[in-house]
Amino acid sequence: NASSAGVGGIHYYSDDLGARASRASHGEQLIRSALASDGVLCFLQPIVSVREGGRVTAFEALMRLKDGDDIAMPGAFIEAAESTGLIHQLSQRLIDKALQILVDPAFTHRFGRDFVININLSRHQLKDVMLVDEMMALIHRHGADPRRVNLEITESAILAEPAIALRNLVRLREHGISIALDDFGSGYSSLSQLCELPLDCIKIDRRFVMDLEREPRKRHVMTSMIDLCRRLEFRVVVEGVEESATLKTVCDMGAEQIQGFIYARPMPFLDVLDRLGATLSPILPPPRAAG
Numbered sequence: 001n002a003s004s005a006g007v008g009g010i011h012y013y014s015d016d017l018g019a020r021a022s023r024a025s026h027g028e029q030l031i032r033s034a035l036a037s038d039g040v041l042c043f044l045q046p047i048v049s050v051r052e053g054g055r056v057t058a059f060e061a062l063m064r065l066k067d068g069d070d071i072a073m074p075g076a077f078i079e080a081a082e083s084t085g086l087i088h089q090l091s092q093r094l095i096d097k098a099l100q101i102l103v104d105p106a107f108t109h110r111f112g113r114d115f116v117i118n119i120n121l122s123r124h125q126l127k128d129v130m131l132v133d134e135m136m137a138l139i140h141r142h143g144a145d146p147r148r149v150n151l152e153i154t155e156s157a158i159l160a161e162p163a164i165a166l167r168n169l170v171r172l173r174e175h176g177i178s179i180a181l182d183d184f185g186s187g188y189s190s191l192s193q194l195c196e197l198p199l200d201c202i203k204i205d206r207r208f209v210m211d212l213e214r215e216p217r218k219r220h221v222m223t224s225m226i227d228l229c230r231r232l233e234f235r236v237v238v239e240g241v242e243e244s245a246t247l248k249t250v251c252d253m254g255a256e257q258i259q260g261f262i263y264a265r266p267m268p269f270l271d272v273l274d275r276l277g278a279t280l281s282p283i284l285p286p287p288r289a290a291g
């Protein structure tokens with residue numbers, strides 16, 4: 001615990017800060033041992049086109065770190081990865097694995113030659129002047145088609161260094177890579193970004209989808225967001241759909257693509273091949289016990 005009594009009993013660190021610091025150093029240890037032991041894992045979660053009968057059109061690559069026999073989730077290490085700069089090395093590993101999947105014969109046999117891989121970029125990467133060259137070098141090394149790569153960014157990541165970030169996005173798109181605005185509708189994302197940023201796709205955040213049925217205002221905003229995105233000719237992905245009632249609601253609103261536990265959870269490469277077909281049906285929750 002970083003909490004320490006200072007002059008006159010003043011505590012220089014709050015418990016909260018202490019807890020955060022120790023979580024960060026645990027995260028850093030996790031990262032260093034994962035990097036040293038090929039422990040950076042690429043989990044995949046399908047993105048499904050409801051308009052095309054549940055066809056899997058894309059996978060989001062989601063990072064996990066091996067932690068002994070456990071698997072660490074991004075919540076345990078992304079913050080530390082960003083603050084230490086280790087996100088670069090982690091992301092290189094993840095992107096390498098994600099691109100391997102894109103050209104994997106078993107995958108293209110199952111999901112076709114045009115499915116897309118979505119990769120998250122952090123603010124550190126977005127403001128890196130080497131981003132585009134490094135990305136293109138990896139893509140070429142795998143013989144992958146840049147048009148099948150979709151990079152997910154957040155508005156706050158752009159704000160760190162807007163001029164460089166914007167320049168990177170423009171250049172990535174010139175190479176045929178598409179850009180998705182992640183977590184839209186939560187945090188600080190604003191409508192002006194929809195006009196100003198070079199974007200292809202909008203991902204509407206999970207927090208926004210929660211309690212949609214019970215909150216009429218959320219429903220109106222959601223309907224308008226989907227409508228707006230479609231008028232602006234962005235692809236729209238609704239994230240975090242867990243329940244069939246929500247699925248029906250957002251489909252009625254015009255949502256075309258869905259990512260959520262209702263179709264599949266993020267899973268390792270081999271599980272995808274074992275468990276997922278080229279088209280998916282919603283996984284209905286088990287019926288509630290009577291009484």
Ligand code: C2E
Pocket residue numbers: 045061062063073074075078087091094120121122152182183206239240241242259260261262266
């Ligand atoms: P994100 O990019 O918004 O990713 C979606 C998150 O929502 C994932 O969490 C996914 O498991 C979760 N999710 C998807 N469908 C549902 C659902 O129906 N219900 C619920 N409750 N959750 C759902 P995950 O994998 O824990 O990732 C969290 C965040 O960590 C990501 O949010 C992303 O910001 C970050 N992240 C993950 N992988 C990477 C990476 O390779 N690089 C960077 N920079 N960030 C990453």
Ligand code: MG
Pocket residue numbers: 060120152182
């Ligand atoms: Mg994402």
Ligand code: MG
Pocket residue numbers: 182183203205206239
């Ligand atoms: Mg998201």
Ligand code: MG
Pocket residue numbers: 183
């Ligand atoms: Mg998120």
